[in-house]
Amino acid sequence: MSEVYAARRARLRERCAAAGGEAALVCGDANVRYLAGGAPPGAVLLLGPGSDGDDALVCVSDPFVDATGASRPGDGLAVVVLPTPEGDPAVAAAERAAERGVRSLAVEEHHLTVARHRAVRSVAPRLRLGDLGTAVEQQRVVKDDEEISTLRIAAEIADQALGELLESILVGRTERHLALELERRLIDHGADGAAFPTSVGAGPHSGRAGHVPTDRRVEEGDFLSVCLGADYRGYRSEIARTFVIGASPAEWQIELYEQVFAAQRAGREALAPGAAYRDVDRAARVVLEAAGHGERVGPRIGHGVGLENDEDPRLAPSAMGKLDACVPVTVDPGVHLPGRGGVRIDDTLVVRPEADGGPELLTITTKELLAL
Amino acid sequence: MSEVYAARRARLRERCAAAGGEAALVCGDANVRYLAGGAPPGAVLLLGPGSDGDDALVCVSDPFVDATGASRPGDGLAVVVLPTPEGDPAVAAAERAAERGVRSLAVEEHHLTVARHRAVRSVAPRLRLGDLGTAVEQQRVVKDDEEISTLRIAAEIADQALGELLESILVGRTERHLALELERRLIDHGADGAAFPTSVGAGPHSGRAGHVPTDRRVEEGDFLSVCLGADYRGYRSEIARTFVIGASPAEWQIELYEQVFAAQRAGREALAPGAAYRDVDRAARVVLEAAGHGERVGPRIGHGVGLENDEDPRLAPSAMGKLDACVPVTVDPGVHLPGRGGVRIDDTLVVRPEADGGPELLTITTKELLAL
Structure with a gap:
């Protein structure tokens, strides 16, 4: 080494x-x-x-x-x-x-x-x-095979921690306790620590980027959004998913979920060597703008990950530069409706050429809307 | 406010x-x-x-x-x-x-x-x-009553988290899991988070300042040192204690514990308005030097706490300045014997004049050598 x-x-x-x-x-x-x-x-x-x-x-x-x-x-x-x-x-x-x-x-x-x-x-x-x-x-932007392998493990650990949480009872537990449990599970699965403070938002807090967990308890009918990552040997993965609590989501929840999901997919599909950073942002952003959420989308749609949780490149409207192969990035759009909650979907991927099968998805937890 | x-x-x-x-x-x-x-x-x-x-x-x-x-x-x-x-x-x-x-x-x-x-x-x-x-x-060095009340609560939370840990079974658990459990308990008792990464060191790791918890399991006969603090409304307490695992400590453990305890007490007793920072350091340091541990004592014997875990003043040999009343500081000497382990004892106190009863101890967990 x-x-x-x-x-x-x-x-x-x-x-x-x-x-x-x-x-x-x-x-x-x-x-x-x-x-x-x-x-x-x-x-x-x-x-x-x-x-x-x-x-x-x-x-x-x-x-x-x-x-x-x-x-x-x-x-x-x-x-x-x-x-x-x-x-x-x-x-x-x-x-x-x-x-x-x-x-x-x-x-x-x-x-x-x-x-x-x-x-x-x-x-x-x-x-x-x-x-x-x-x-x-x-x-540091373009990673070597060793770095990507390490990130792959960091992503797998986050997937495992999240998967276990989904098997447990969620209703009645606080955002804070769910976040702590996720961080413990990250370490159980071999992480050196959390890649960044785990965010859990329930009900009106769901979908907010970087929401700091509170004592709000998970209730029936809530959206629950979770954002976490593992630090494995210094490399940091990131994943966010949003779930609905209870038997059947409300119509507005299904609609909002589909909009954010479509935006996130568009962003993922825009990842290719040579693609401008701003065009990746644009691909996801237009979907949410068309759905009337233009004002609610954050300043960027993704960012690089590696030895820092948030590093170059920035996938944002004013960012200058183009993606290379072997650059790991997140695609993490979200929409939060004040007072109601929202949706955030976030993956860590590695940019790969079309000939190699296109972008490599490191965080593989399902993105179906699960009702828990 | x-x-x-x-x-x-x-x-x-x-x-x-x-x-x-x-x-x-x-x-x-x-x-x-x-x-x-x-x-x-x-x-x-x-x-x-x-x-x-x-x-x-x-x-x-x-x-x-x-x-x-x-x-x-x-x-x-x-x-x-x-x-x-x-x-x-x-x-x-x-x-x-x-x-x-x-x-x-x-x-x-x-x-x-x-x-x-x-x-x-x-x-x-x-x-x-x-x-x-x-x-x-x-x-920021001299705190007002409101700040000290907040720190008092931050210290109480750390005492509670530590007290609960002592009632549980420790043998066989890893440093990492004990540290995570302490952090969860801090939050259970109302902390906004840990004041700094909780340090748990067992056996040969005990007594090391800032030891990052590992997968080492607690064993019979170990020294176990724990350093934690609560962040309560932005204010950060700090406490460290060292325990011995099993029925009866070895003679070298009792001796080392008494030396560090005596040094920490001397440091606490030197806290007074008008005392030079370096004289507080000196008071604790001479005790450990006399015991032959001069080389093993860290660069300072304590530091201020408040909105940051480690802020002015520094209680160190080369520090310039004198204590005022209403300055919260730690007194945290420790000795680590390579390969064997060691002892660290740390309290958060507030400097008070003699007339008001002298230094106010915020972290009140016992400093007897407990065999757990």
């Missing part, structure tokens, strides 16, 4: 060198994990010049004390500096880079605060600081 | 004006909640000039569309700008401040990234940007 990380670092080095940067300081937690494997929150990665061959990753608390083994001039420099309560690892890493003769350092200006940036500059005043921008985030 | 927030904003305005700033842009999540009450993560607060009397707080998604009611020139300007998927609320807030004729704006440079800071500057190039520093964090 360590060659995978070395190859990722080599790609970033190339990109950094092409932009005239000598070394890069990576501070975003997910970015550090992507390039170095397991690293705790707050760790930073200093990536110096070097060819593939001599990339030697070391993980240190104090780059001056611990990294001497990898500090021979000419070595590929890839040092993970761990956070300590006493100092900023970004500052320690920059200081070390300057000591080793690095003259220009690209930092992630969208992760580093102004105060930390100033501290970096003040310990290494001769170091020319540039902006690495979202280079690592962009590199 | 709204007068409380208005009074906090008035204090910050005074401090800001004294430093020559006309308006302040608050971006830290806990800082925004402190000054404006409930606000979702990512919201910012724009605090303009104004006297106490005309402070009119409005909460908007788009400060240009929604805040017109409060935008009459001369009004006290206090606008919470909510995050939207399409734009940065800090940028929108700065733009609005500039439109209203504000010339200097103090921002939280330790919360704002370099990229966001640049975006703020580019939409309002004539606005002079200063640094608010940790003014709001400093203001």
